[in-house]
Amino acid sequence: MGVFTYFAYFFIVFMYSVKIVKYIKLPVHLRWELYPIGHEKKSKYGGSYLEEKDWWQKPRKKNTWKSFFSLLREYFVLSDYAKRNITYWIGIYPWHIGFLLIITFHILCFVSGLLLAKGFDVSSRSLGFGSKFLYYGILITGSISFFSGMIGSIGVLMNRIFRRDLREYATPLNFLTYFFTFLVFFTGFYSWFFTDPEFKEYRIFWAGLVTQDFKDVGFWTMIHILSFDLFLIYLPFTRSLHYITRFLAFFLIRWDDEPNIPGGRLEKKLIRLFEKKVSWSAPHIQKGKKWGELARSIP
Amino acid sequence: MKIKDICKKKEKLLRLKKDEFMELPFPYNKGDFEPELRELTADQFQTIDASLDGISALGMRKPKSKEEENELVRKFISGLEKLLDPDNNWTFLMPLHHSLEYCVKCQLCSEYCPIYVSSGKKEVYRPTFRAEVLRRIIEKYVGNKGRLRLKLSGSDIELNWLTISRLGELAYRCTLCRRCAMACPLGVDNGLITREIRKIFSQEMGIAPKELHELGTMQQLRVGSSTGITPKALSNIIEFMEDDIEEKIGRRIKIPLDKDGAEVLLLHNAGEFLSWPENVEAFAIIFDIAGIDWTLSSELLGYDAVNYGVWYDDIQFTRIAIKHVEVAKKLKVKKINVGECGHAHKAMIVVADRILTEDMNIPRESALPLLKDLVVGGKLKINPQRNNFPVTLHDPCNIVRLMGIGEPQREILKRVCTDFREMEPCGVENYCCGGGSGFAIIQSLNFPDWRSSISGRMKLKQILEAFQGVISPEVKKYVCAPCSNCKGQIRDLFNYFDVNKKCGIFYGGLVELIVNALDDLKKPFIEWEWH
Ligand code: SF4
Ligand code: SF4
Numbered sequence: 169m170g171v172f173t174y175f176a177y178f179f180i181v182f183m184y185s186v187k188i189v190k191y192i193k194l195p196v197h198l199r200w201e202l203y204p205i206g207h208e209k210k211s212k213y214g215g216s217y218l219e220e221k222d223w224w225q226k227p228r229k230k231n232t233w234k235s236f237f238s239l240l241r242e243y244f245v246l247s248d249y250a251k252r253n254i255t256y257w258i259g260i261y262p263w264h265i266g267f268l269l270i271i272t273f274h275i276l277c278f279v280s281g282l283l284l285a286k287g288f289d290v291s292s293r294s295l296g297f298g299s300k301f302l303y304y305g306i307l308i309t310g311s312i313s314f315f316s317g318m319i320g321s322i323g324v325l326m327n328r329i330f331r332r333d334l335r336e337y338a339t340p341l342n343f344l345t346y347f348f349t350f351l352v353f354f355t356g357f358y359s360w361f362f363t364d365p366e367f368k369e370y371r372i373f374w375a376g377l378v379t380q381d382f383k384d385v386g387f388w389t390m391i392h393i394l395s396f397d398l399f400l401i402y403l404p405f406t407r408s409l410h411y412i413t414r415f416l417a418f419f420l421i422r423w424d425d426e427p428n429i430p431g432g433r434l435e436k437k438l439i440r441l442f443e444k445k446v447s448w449s450a451p452h453i454q455k456g457k458k459w460g461e462l463a464r465s466i467p
Numbered sequence: 468m469k470i471k472d473i474c475k476k477k478e479k480l481l482r483l484k485k486d487e488f489m490e491l492p493f494p495y496n497k498g499d500f501e502p503e504l505r506e507l508t509a510d511q512f513q514t515i516d517a518s519l520d521g522i523s524a525l526g527m528r529k530p531k532s533k534e535e536e537n538e539l540v541r542k543f544i545s546g547l548e549k550l551l552d553p554d555n556n557w558t559f560l561m562p563l564h565h566s567l568e569y570c571v572k573c574q575l576c577s578e579y580c581p582i583y584v585s586s587g588k589k590e591v592y593r594p595t596f597r598a599e600v601l602r603r604i605i606e607k608y609v610g611n612k613g614r615l616r617l618k619l620s621g622s623d624i625e626l627n628w629l630t631i632s633r634l635g636e637l638a639y640r641c642t643l644c645r646r647c648a649m650a651c652p653l654g655v656d657n658g659l660i661t662r663e664i665r666k667i668f669s670q671e672m673g674i675a676p677k678e679l680h681e682l683g684t685m686q687q688l689r690v691g692s693s694t695g696i697t698p699k700a701l702s703n704i705i706e707f708m709e710d711d712i713e714e715k716i717g718r719r720i721k722i723p724l725d726k727d728g729a730e731v732l733l734l735h736n737a738g739e740f741l742s743w744p745e746n747v748e749a750f751a752i753i754f755d756i757a758g759i760d761w762t763l764s765s766e767l768l769g770y771d772a773v774n775y776g777v778w779y780d781d782i783q784f785t786r787i788a789i790k791h792v793e794v795a796k797k798l799k800v801k802k803i804n805v806g807e808c809g810h811a812h813k814a815m816i817v818v819a820d821r822i823l824t825e826d827m828n829i830p831r832e833s834a835l836p837l838l839k840d841l842v843v844g845g846k847l848k849i850n851p852q853r854n855n856f857p858v859t860l861h862d863p864c865n866i867v868r869l870m871g872i873g874e875p876q877r878e879i880l881k882r883v884c885t886d887f888r889e890m891e892p893c894g895v896e897n898y899c900c901g902g903g904s905g906f907a908i909i910q911s912l913n914f915p916d917w918r919s920s921i922s923g924r925m926k927l928k929q930i931l932e933a934f935q936g937v938i939s940p941e942v943k944k945y946v947c948a949p950c951s952n953c954k955g956q957i958r959d960l961f962n963y964f965d966v967n968k969k970c971g972i973f974y975g976g977l978v979e980l981i982v983n984a985l986d987d988l989k990k991p992f993i994e995w996e997w998h
Contacts, residue, residue, distance in 0.1 A: 191561070191564065191565075194553065194560050194561040194564060195553050195557035195560060195561070196557075196561075196821070197557070197558060197559050197560065197561045197562055197821075198558045198559060198781075198818050198819075198820075198821045198822070199817045199818055199820050199821055200559070200562050200656075200659065200818070201817070201869070201871075202645055202648055202649055202656070202868065202869065203867070203868055203869070203870070203871040203895050204871070204895055205871065208871065210871070210874075213873060213874070213894055213895070214867070214868070214871055214873060214894055214895030215871050215872075215873055215874055216870060216871025216872065217871075218816065218817075218832070218833060218836075218870050218871055218872050219835075219836055219871065219872050219873070219874055219875055220836055221832065221836040221837050221839075221840055222802075222830070222832070223832060223836075224830050242652065246652070248575065248650070248652040249573070249575065249652065252575050252578070252650070253573075253574075253575055256573060256575070260573075331574075333574045333577065333593070334572065334573070334574060336469060336470060336590075337470070337572040337574070337595060337599055338572065338621075339619065339620050339621035340618060340619045340620075340621055341619040341620060341621070342572075344619065407568065407569055407570075407571060409569070410569040410571060410653050413565060413568070413569050413653075413654075414569070414652070414653050414654055416565070417562075417565045417569070417653065417654030417655075418654050420561065421561060421562045421565060421654060421656075422648075422654050422656075425871075427820055428820045428821050428823070428824065428828060430824075430825065430828050434821070435824045435825070435828075438821050438822075438824050439824055439825075441557050442824075444553075444554040444555075444557055445554060446554070446555055446782075447549060447554075447555060448546075448549055448555060448670040448671055448782070449542075449545070449671055450669060450670050450671055450672065450673040451673050452673070452680075452685065452782070452783070453670060453782055459557075462782055462785075462786075463782070463785040463786055463789055463822065464786075464789060465786070466688055466786070467685060467688065467783075467786070
C-alpha cells in the first residue's frame with residue numbers, strides 16, 4: 169500500500185505538471201482581456217489605463233498582489249456562486265472545503281510523519297507547540313474535511329440530478345467523480361468516527377512512508393487510503409485542474425492587458441510567431457504562406 | 468431539448484413564439500405591439516437551411532447531394548483540427564484551450580446572457596450550449612480516443628451536415644458581448660468559443676455572412692470601405708459636411724484631409740459619413756475650437772475604421788489592422804484616435820496590439836479621453852442647460868467591458884446634460900445593444916427580425932426602464948450611444964418597435980451632445996429628426 173501511495177502522489181504531480189507546462193507553453197495570444205482587471209487601480213468599476221489620454225507615456229502601476237489575493241480569497245468563499253446561485257453554492261461549498269482541507273490534512277500528516285520518524289511525539293500529550301499544533305491541525309482538518317466533503321458530494325450530486333440544466337450538461341464522468349469523492353470522504357469519515365478518532369493510524373502510516381518502513385493500519389483506514397490513492401490517479405483525467413488553471417486563465421488571459429512595447433520581449437515572441445506556416449484553406453487565404461506574409465497580402 | 472438533438476433531422480430545433488419572449492416594460496407590456504418574426508419565403512426555404520430556429524444569418528445552402536454533405540463534414544473536421552493547432556491558431560489557442568477544457572458546466576453564466584434571457588430561456592441560446600456541442604464534437608472526431616473515454620465524456624453527437632449548419636447559425640446567435648465570460652468564476656469564455664466557431668466557417672470553409680465578408684472585409688480591402696465609399700466620394704461628402712457645419716453654426720470650418728505630420732489621425736467608422744454625418748461634423752467642430760492638430764485620411768481604408776475581421780476571421784482582421792496603420796505611417800501622424808466606433812476601438816487599440824510590431828506599432832487611443840480632457844479642462848464653453856432633456860448612456864461592450872473605458876464618457880455627460888440617468892445595469896455589467904459582432908449590419912433574409920425581437924430586447928427593456936418616469940412621447944429623450952454599430956442597431960430596434968413615435972426616444976452619439984451644449988451656438992445642433 170505504501171508503494172501504491174507513492175505512485176499515486178507521483179502520478180498526480182507528474183500529470184498535473186505536464187498539463188500545466190503544456191498550458192503555459194501555448195503560444196502567446198492576441199489580447200482578449202476582460203474588465204474589471206484585478207491589478208488595475210481602477211478595478212473597482214472596471215476602468216483601465218486606456219482611459220488616460222496618451223496612455224503609453226504614463227507609468228503603469230500594476231497591483232499584482234491585490235489581484236493574486238482576490239483570486240485566492242475566492243477559493244475559501246466561492247462568493248460568485250453564493251451571490252448568483254445559492255442552491256448550487258450549498259452543494260459546491262462543502263465539497264470544495266472538503267478538498268481544501270483534505271489537502272491540508274495530508275500535508276500535516278506528512279509533516280507529522282517526518283517528526284515521528286525523527287523520534288518526536290505527535291499526540292495530545294506532546295509538550296512542544298509544533299507537535300501539539302500538528303496533532304490538533306490533523307484532527308480538525310481531517311474531521312471537517314471528511315464530513316464536509318461527504319455532505320458536499322451528496323449536495324453536488326443532488327444538484328446535478330435535480331436541476332435539468334445541470335443534468336443535461338453532465339457527462340458520465342461527472343457522476344463517476346461525485347461517486348468517487350463520496351467514497352473517499354465517506355471512508356475517511358467512517359474510519360475516523362468509528363475506528364481511529366485521533367488519526368493515530370494516519371500519522372503512523374505517514375511515518376512509515378517517510379522512513380519506507382511501512383506499517384499496517386486498520387481495515388477502514390486502509391480502505392480510505394487506497395480509495396484516496398485511486399482518486400489521485402483518477403483526478404488528472406477529469407477537469408479538476410481548474411483549481412490551478414483558474415489562476416492561469418486570469419493572469420495569462422482575462423487580465424493580460426500587457427501592451428506590446430516596441431523592442432520588448434513580447435514583440436520578439438510575436439515576430440517569431442509571424443513565421444508560422446498557415447494552412448487554412450478558404451478561398452481568401454493563399455496556400456503555403458507564413459502568417460506574416462498572409463497578413464500583408466490582399467485576398 | 469437535449470444537446471444531441473443538434474444532429475437530429477427536424478424541420479426546426481426551436482420554434483420561436485413571441486409570447487414566450489421576455490416581457491417588456493410599459494408601454495410594451497400590454498396590447499399586441501410586436502410584429503411577428505418573418506419566416507423565410509417558400510423559395511428561400513427550398514435552398515437555405517434554417518433548421519436551427521427558422522432564422523438565417525449565414526444563408527447556408529442545403530447540400531444537394533451526399534457528396535456535398537460529406538464534403539461539408541470533411542472540411543469542418545479539417546478546420547477544427549487547424550483551430551486546435553498552435554501554428555494555424557496561435558492567435559487564440561490559449562484562451563480557446565482554457566475555455567474548452569475547464570468549464571465545469573455550473574451554468575452560472577446563463578442568466579448573464581441577454582439573448583438567452585430575452586428569448587424566454589431557450590436552450591439553444593444558452594451560452595454553454597454551442598460550447599458543449601463543439602466540445603463533444605472535438606471529443607469524438609478529433610484524435611483517437613478509446614471507447615471508454617468516449618462513453619465517459621458523453622460524446623453523443625453525430626457530425627452530419629445538419630449539425631454543422633446549425634452550429635454555424637448558432638455562432639451567429641451570440642453577439643460576443645462576453646457578459647457570460649465576466650460571470651464565469653473559472654475564466655471560461657463562451658463568447659470566445661463562438662468566435663472560434665466562426666473562424667472554422669470562414670477560414671476553412673469560406674462561409675460567413677455576406678455583410679461581414681464579401682461586402683465587409685473583402686470590399687473594404689478592395690475599395691477602401693465596407694460602405695463602398697471611395698476616396699473620391701469621400702471628398703464630396705466632406706465638402707457637403709463643411710457646408711452643413713456652416714449652416715448649423717454660422718461659421719465655416721475646414722475639415723483637414725491628408726494633412727502630413729498632423730498630431731492626430733482621426734478614424735471614423737465610415738457608416739458615420741453616410742448615416743450620421745452630424746457625428747463627424749461634431750468632432751470637427753470640437754477639434755477646431757480646441758485647436759487640435761488633426762486630420763482625416765482619404766487613403767484606401769484610411770477613412771473607415773471598421774475591422775469586421777475581429778468578429779469572424781483572424782486573417783482578414785490582421786490585413787485590415789495593418790492597412791490602417793500603413794495609412795497613419797504614410798501621413799506621419801503622431802497617433803491614431805478612434806472615433807465613436809466600439810469594435811474599431813477594440814480591434815485597433817487592443818486586439819491588433821500584438822499584430823503591430825516594430826515600426827507598425829504607432830500609438831493608438833480612444834477619442835473619449837481626449838474629449839473628456841477638453842470638456843473637463845474647460846477648453847470648450849459648456850452650458851448643460853442646452854441639453855435639458857433626459858439622457859441615458861449605452862455602454863458599448865467593446866469600449867467598456869472589453870477595454871475598460873467607462874469613466875470619460877460619464878464625466879462628459881455629467882457636465883453637458885442636466886438630466887443624465889444611468890441604465891441598470893451599466894458600465895462593465897452593461898447589456899449589449901443586440902447588434903454586436905456584426906449583427907447590426909446583417910440585413911439579409913429574416914435575421915433583422917430576430918436581431919430586434921430577441922438580441923436587442925434586453926437593451927430596449929433597459930432604455931424604457933431608464934425613462935419610465937418620462938416615457939410619454941411629448942418628452943424628448945436621448946439615448947447616447949458612442950458607437951456606430953450600436954446606433955445602427957438602436958435605430959433598427961426602435962423602428963421595429965416604433966419606439967420613437969410611442970415614447971419620444973431618439974438616439975445619437977456623444978459628441979453631438981457636447982456640441983449641442985456649446986454655449987455660443989446660435990441654434991441647437993441636435994435636430995431631433997428621426998433617421
Ligand atoms: S462557462 Fe463558467 S460559469 Fe458558465 S458553465 Fe462553464 S464554468 Fe460555469
Ligand atoms: S457572449 Fe454575450 S451573447 Fe454570447 S453567449 Fe455570452 S452573454 Fe450571450
